[in-house]
Amino acid sequence: MKLDVTPPSGRRRKVLQGTLAAPVLLTVSSASASSVSSFGRCLRNLDNQRTGELFVNKQALSLDTWLRKEVEVLRFEREGKSGWFYFDRGRDLYVRLSDPTGAGISKIDIFKDWKKIDQSKRWMLVWVDRDSGKPSWKMQVQQPRGYTATTKSCYSSLMRA
16 A cells, blocks of 8 residues: 655645546526526515505605506596596406406496596506516506516516626
8 A cells, every 4th residue: 555645735736637637517507597586586575565556656656666667547537426547458447546456447338438537647566477577568457367566676687687
């Protein structure tokens, strides 16, 4: 049996030379995969937080960190009563801003029975796909299946990749 009496620095040199001689294959995940993974973690952290109001006016927006999009709202009047409505493309109905998840009114009924007296813009929550981060194109009031609300900071970190 032969005893290795090479000084420690010499042994390290031999080990390093041996490892550098072999080909190395490294796999690195893409930036987009990392951002989607980070976005998913961000959404999981938001799961138990209340999103607040679906619609906000410009003054309330400064206090809100949720991702929102400006949408058109219409004020209709019937028999002396009026209300602000938004057209929910996901449900194909006009819904009241004061009760967005309640029963809506069809396009035919609202233009037949109600008179449009005003219009404005409001900011509405944007629902995003939990897996891909893509926003729902329907801009609907009720949360679509597989979609969730996100903050501006979560969404902007995904979009930078």
